[in-house]
Amino acid sequence: MSAKERNWWIVAGVVIVLYALFPIAWIVSLSFKAPADIANGQFLPTVFTWANYSQILTGDAAALFLPALRNSFGICLIATFLACILSMFAAYAIARLDFKGKKLILSTALAVAIFPVISIVTPLFNLWRLIGLYDTWPGLIIPYLSLTLPLSIWTMSAFFREIPWEMEQAAQVDGATSWQAFRKVIVPLAAPGVFTTAILAFFLAWNDFVYGISLTSTSAARPVPAALGLFSGASQFEDPTGATAAAAVVVTIPVIILVLIFQRRIVSGLTNGAVKG
C-alpha cells in the first residue's frame, strides 16, 4: 500500500469513527450539563456538574432508575443464558444431525426474527394479563427469548458447522458417549461462538423498548429503556434531558465493559491445530 493510499484510509477511518461516536459524545456531554446549559447549542458544558448522575442514582429519579437497572440486568442475563443453552442444542442438532424439518426450523427462526415486534405486543399484553405474567420477570424473559433465540440459533449453527466432524468421531472412538463428546469436545471448541452469540443476544434484550414499556407497569419488572421514557423533569414544563442522558450513559457502560471482556474470548482460530496444518 502506498503512503498516499494509507493516508486516505486513515482520513476515511477518522471520519467514520467521528460520525459513529459523535452522538455518544454528545450524550456524555449532555449528561454533564446543568439544566440551563442543555439547550445552549454548545458541545461542551459551561460548568461540569454531576447533578444529573446524583439525581438518577441517589436523587428523586433513583426510585425509578435503580430498580429498572436491576430488572434489566436480571432479565437480560437470564434471557441470554436461556437463549444460549437452548440454541446450543438446537444449533448442534441442525449442524450435525440429519432430520426432517431442519429447513423448517431454520426458516421459522428467521420468520420469527423478522416478525415486527409491535404487531404482537398488544395480543401479548392481553394474554399476559389473563395468565398473570404481566409485569413480572418471566413476562419479559419469554418475549425476549423470541428476539434472541432466532439470532442465536443462526449464528451458533454456523459456528458448529465449522467444527470438524472428526473431532467428535475421535472422541467417540476414544470411548466418549455422545453427551460426553458434546460436553468435552464440542462445547469447548464452540466457546468463542457461544460468547459471540451471548453478547449479541444480550444486546438485543438490553436494547428492547417496546416489550419493556408495554408489558410492565411498576418497578417490579420495568427495564431501563422503559424507565428512561418515564423520567420527568423538575416541573412539567421542563424536559428531563440531563437525567435521561446520564441514565443513557450509565446503561451504555455495561455494554462496553461486556464487549471489552469478551473481545478476548471471541478469538477466531481456536480450532487451529485440530486438524492438519
Added chain:
Amino acid sequence: MASVEMKNIVKKYGDGFPAVNDVSLDIADGEFMILVGPSGCGKSTLLRMVVGLEDITSGDMIIGGTRVNDKAPRERNLSMVFQNYALYPHLSVFENIAFPLRLAKTPEAEVQEKVRAAADVLELHEHLDRKPANLSGGQRQRVAMGRAIVRDADAFLFDEPLSNLDAKLRGQMRTEIARLQRRLGITTIYVTHDQTEAMTLGDRVCVLRRGVIQQVASPRELYEQPVNLFVAGFIGSPPMNFLPAKLRNGTLATPFGDITLDPKRGADIGDRDLVLVGIRPEAFDDASLVDEAKKPYGSTFRARVDVTEWLGDSQFAYIPYEAPEEVVEQLKELSRELDSEALRTQAVVSIDSTSRIRAGREAEFWLDARKVHVFDPATGENLTRDSDAGAELTRLAEEQRAEEIDEARASGLTVEG
C-alpha cells in the same frame, strides 16, 4: 488384542450404490493388514465400519469373537488415527493423549504413568504441555498415535495417517509405525492409497476395487503373482507394462518381438488372438549388460527409446509402441481407474544405471520371460498365475511375522496391557 473378522460385509448408501460389496476378510490377532485401492474403492468406508462410525448394511463384523454390528464405537475398544489427526485443540498434548483414559475414569497416578510411557515411545516428552496448534505436522501425527496407543485397545485403525505429511517425514513415520506395531504386537488395520506404505508395512495387503476385494495376500505375492490386471497394474511403481500380444503354441507375438513362455505356464492357456502381456519394468534390461548365462531365459529385441530418466541408482527408459485400438481403450480405462492418466502407449523399462542407452536412439533390450504374466483382456484374469507359488510367498511372510512378534515379546519391549 483381538482378531477381526468380516463376513459378507455390504455397505449401501441411500441411493442403493454399494460402496462396499460382499467383503469377507479375516485379520489374525497381531496382524498388520493394509486396505489399499484407488480413491473411491471403499477402503475408508470399510475401516469406518470396523470402528463403528458407519452403519453396516448387511454382514457380520466380529471383533475378538464378538459380533459388534450393533455396538457403539466406544463399546468396541478400538483406537483410531484419523487422516487429519482430529486432535483436541483446547487440550494440551498431555491431556490429548490422556483423553481416553480420563473418559474411562482411570486413577490419576495411572494416567500419569501411561501417558509418560506413551510419550516415551513417541518421544513427545518436551511437548507434553504444549497445545496442538503449536506443533509441527509430524509432532501432531505422533500425538494422534499417542492417543491411540495409550489405552489397551483391541486393535489400531489408521485412516491414511501419513497423507498430510511431506515426503521425507512420511518415510520416517512409516518406519516408526512399522516399529511400533511390531513392538506392541497389536492387530492393525491401515488404510492407504500409497502403495509404498502398503508394500512396506503390511503383513498382508487387501486390494479393493469399487468395493470388492480383488486379492488378499502378502506384498510379495501381490507383486509376483497378481490375480488380475487391476492388481498387477496397481501394485508396483513404475507400474507394470501391458503389451498386446497374440499367443500361438506358447509363444507370444508382442510389439517387442516374440516371447516364449515356459511350457509349464503356457500350456494351459491355449492359442488366443489377443492377450495382454504384463511385464514389470525390472524384467527388462540393456541387452549388452545382461549376463550370458541369463540370456537364454528371455528374449532380446531392438527398439527406439523415447526418453531416459537417470536417477543415480537406477535408470528408466520409455519405449513407445503401437497397439490395436481396443487395447488402447482398455488400457486407458484401467489407468483412469488407477488414478493415473496414460497419455500414450509406452513401456517403462528399468535398465542398469551404468547403461549408455540414449534417448532417440535404437537400442537392444533383453526381457526376462520367466517374469512375464499373461492376462485375458476381457476379464482381466491372470492366466499364468501360479497360486501355489503365491501361497508359499504369503506363508513365508506369515512365518516371518510370527517370528518377529515372538522376538519382540521375548525381548520385553511389548507394552503389557
